[in-house]
Amino acid sequence: MASVGEILEIPSEAKDGGKRPKGPAKGALGILFAPVTLLIIFFLLPLLIMVQMSIVKFPPRVDSGYTLSHYTEVLTNPLNPHIAWTTFTIATTAMAVMLVIAMPLAYFMVFKAKKWELFLLLSLVLADELAPVVKVYAWQVILGRNGIFNWLIPGPPVDWLLYSRFAVILTLATTYITYTTIPIYAAMKAIEPSMFEAATDLGAGWWQQSRKILIPLAAPGIFVAMILVYIPMLTDFVTSDIVGGAGSYMMGQRVRDLILGQGDWGTGSALTFLLLAMSVLLSLVAYRLARLNRIDA
Amino acid sequence: MAQAVQDGGGLAITDAAGAARVRRRRAVNAWSWRAFLAVVMLALFGPLVILVLFSFNDSSVLAFPLEGFTTEWYKAAFQDPTLREAIANSFIVALIVAPLCLVLGTLAAFGLTRFRFRGRGAIGGLVGAPLVLPWLIIGIAALMAYARANIDLSLKTVIATQTICTFPLVTAIVAAQLFRFQKVQEEAAIDLGCSRLQVLRHIIMPHIAPALAAAGIFAFTWSFNNYEISAFTLGFQQTFPVWVYSSVRNPDHTAIVNAISTVISVAQIIIIWFALRLLRSRTDDEGAKSLIAGTEAVAAAAKT
Numbered sequence: 001m002a003s004v005g006e007i008l009e010i011p012s013e014a015k016d017g018g019k020r021p022k023g024p025a026k027g028a029l030g031i032l033f034a035p036v037t038l039l040i041i042f043f044l045l046p047l048l049i050m051v052q053m054s055i056v057k058f059p060p061r062v063d064s065g066y067t068l069s070h071y072t073e074v075l076t077n078p079l080n081p082h083i084a085w086t087t088f089t090i091a092t093t094a095m096a097v098m099l100v101i102a103m104p105l106a107y108f109m110v111f112k113a114k115k116w117e118l119f120l121l122l123s124l125v126l127a128d129e130l131a132p133v134v135k136v137y138a139w140q141v142i143l144g145r146n147g148i149f150n151w152l153i154p155g156p157p158v159d160w161l162l163y164s165r166f167a168v169i170l171t172l173a174t175t176y177i178t179y180t181t182i183p184i185y186a187a188m189k190a191i192e193p194s195m196f197e198a199a200t201d202l203g204a205g206w207w208q209q210s211r212k213i214l215i216p217l218a219a220p221g222i223f224v225a226m227i228l229v230y231i232p233m234l235t236d237f238v239t240s241d242i243v244g245g246a247g248s249y250m251m252g253q254r255v256r257d258l259i260l261g262q263g264d265w266g267t268g269s270a271l272t273f274l275l276l277a278m279s280v281l282l283s284l285v286a287y288r289l290a291r292l293n294r295i296d297a
Numbered sequence: 298m299a300q301a302v303q304d305g306g307g308l309a310i311t312d313a314a315g316a317a318r319v320r321r322r323r324a325v326n327a328w329s330w331r332a333f334l335a336v337v338m339l340a341l342f343g344p345l346v347i348l349v350l351f352s353f354n355d356s357s358v359l360a361f362p363l364e365g366f367t368t369e370w371y372k373a374a375f376q377d378p379t380l381r382e383a384i385a386n387s388f389i390v391a392l393i394v395a396p397l398c399l400v401l402g403t404l405a406a407f408g409l410t411r412f413r414f415r416g417r418g419a420i421g422g423l424v425g426a427p428l429v430l431p432w433l434i435i436g437i438a439a440l441m442a443y444a445r446a447n448i449d450l451s452l453k454t455v456i457a458t459q460t461i462c463t464f465p466l467v468t469a470i471v472a473a474q475l476f477r478f479q480k481v482q483e484e485a486a487i488d489l490g491c492s493r494l495q496v497l498r499h500i501i502m503p504h505i506a507p508a509l510a511a512a513g514i515f516a517f518t519w520s521f522n523n524y525e526i527s528a529f530t531l532g533f534q535q536t537f538p539v540w541v542y543s544s545v546r547n548p549d550h551t552a553i554v555n556a557i558s559t560v561i562s563v564a565q566i567i568i569i570w571f572a573l574r575l576l577r578s579r580t581d582d583e584g585a586k587s588l589i590a591g592t593e594a595v596a597a598a599a600k601t
Contacts, residue, residue, distance in 0.1 A: 035401045043438075046439050047434075049445050050442075105337060130566070131537070135540045146362075235433040279429070
């Protein structure tokens with residue numbers, strides 16, 4: 001996958017000049033043998049088995065013959081487009097909310113925070129390292145019928161705060177904000193502050209500066225953030241399980257329920273494979289966009 | 298957003314009223330930034346504060362106003378045998394997964410950055426793939442593979458799959474660090490007669506030690522906090538996130554969940570905070586920032 005080299009910062013061939021030690025290939029084989037073998041056995045092989053399950057008639061019995069019926073079932077079940085649409089709406093709204101917060105936050109950290117920069121960075125990392133399940137649960141406590149919001153707001157308790165799309169979007173946005181902010185922060189780090197001064201001298205207002213300088217130069221970071229945040233949100237099932245309701249049933253929950261709940265491995269793995277294909281496609285597109293933007297800048 | 302820069306325009310204004318206006322605008326600016334940061338901090342840490350408050354609340358009902366101070370939920374939490382076992386299991390898993398990831402991840406980082414060979418791109422892709430693919434998908438695939446191979450689900454299967462998902466992250470962090478310092482130093486040391494082992498001890502280790510420390514901490518916390526992989530590859534045992542998950546819908550358990558979550562979260566905050574501070578003392582400020590930001594950027598992928 002192309003995006004991976006980017007994330008891993010594996011130097012490209014071009015950057016990689018200079019002398020190599022003797023017998024490089026042999027040495028590499030020895031060093032890489034253990035990690036690569038384990039990846040093949042515990043990562044690649046299971047993915048292939050999952051694909052196999054999606055085309056076997058009666059999984060997990062592989063001798064029952066092959067069929068594409070699980071895929072037809074996934075594509076024709078009227079429930080699935082509905083769930084897909086819900087998932088798309090929730091993930092996209094949460095992504096938009098996060099970008100609106102992450103852009104100014106990253107801007108502040110890079111250009112205005114000074115000695116607080118490291119503190120803010122550490123806070124973001126820390127907030128992320130708390131157990132996700134616990135964090136999501138905490139929102140349940142805050143938004144509930146007897147929660148802090150309903151206690152603060154006068155009048156009869158508001159019910160739509162919890163077990164609703166609103167709760168899922170709010171919780172997703174606070175859960176993934178670290179991963180949205182940090183790539184944008186990293187991209188903004190590369191911007192020369194004098195650019196803004198020059199723009200001011202030429203009479204550009206803050207909106208023009210954001211639109212013409214900040215956003216284009218931070219674009220690679222924004223696309224990386226989208227790979228890192230949008231894809232996991234599409235498959236998230238923890239958040240919606242704990243703070244979501246009937247109106248926020250998401251794809252991740254659907255897959256989990258099919259496989260763990262109903263034991264329907266055929267349909268479940270067909271759906272998972274489609275999610276897998278979509279993840280790969282989305283990350284390739286975002287990666288290309290990030291690359292294109294970098295060249296433009 | 299670019300107001301700071303705009304303030305520079307104030308230089309052109311000479312009259313007193315104009316200067317006052319600029320001062321006022323600056324003050325408004327500073328205050329709106331502070332308000333914005335306060336909201337962000339509240340969203341990040343507010344939930345935790347609420348958990349802490351309720352963990353000392355003398356009522357098993359999660360409702361404001363608070364009723365009184367008690368530590369009985371902490372006592373109950375530590376006496377709950379299922380919970381104790383779940384926490385022990387999470388520790389066992391994380392204590393095995395983290396060192397395994399450090400070894401495998403560092404090996405892969407060396408292989409990918411210090412050697413050039415045919416198929417390196419493909420192997421890089423293979424190592425990075427678990428970071429980009431959602432854990433849901435990896436978990437489901439693992440569940441089916443274990444069933445197909447007739448392997449019973451247990452802590453061992455959790456450890457195997459978590460290791461596979463987490464070590465590429467160590468690779469990413471260490472590879473970034475290896476790439477940052479020049480290979481020339483290693484070659485110079487060899488030319489001066491150092492053995493491979495001496496190069497490793499005196500040249501490479503000091504350079505990658507901060508990265509290894511950061512990677513180790515992150516590998517440990519991810520393993521400890523991981524729910525998705527455990528949900529699919531765990532047998533009859535429970536890990537801490539799985540226990541929380543099964544308890545949050547049980548009204549009798551919520552007070553205990555609050556107490557134990559407080560303990561675990563506070564412990565995590567203290568450990569990570571001091572570890573990252575220590576990292577900072579080992580490198581310079583900018584080094585620490587780039588390490589943390591780099592780590593997180595990659596870490597991000599691992600969450601998927």
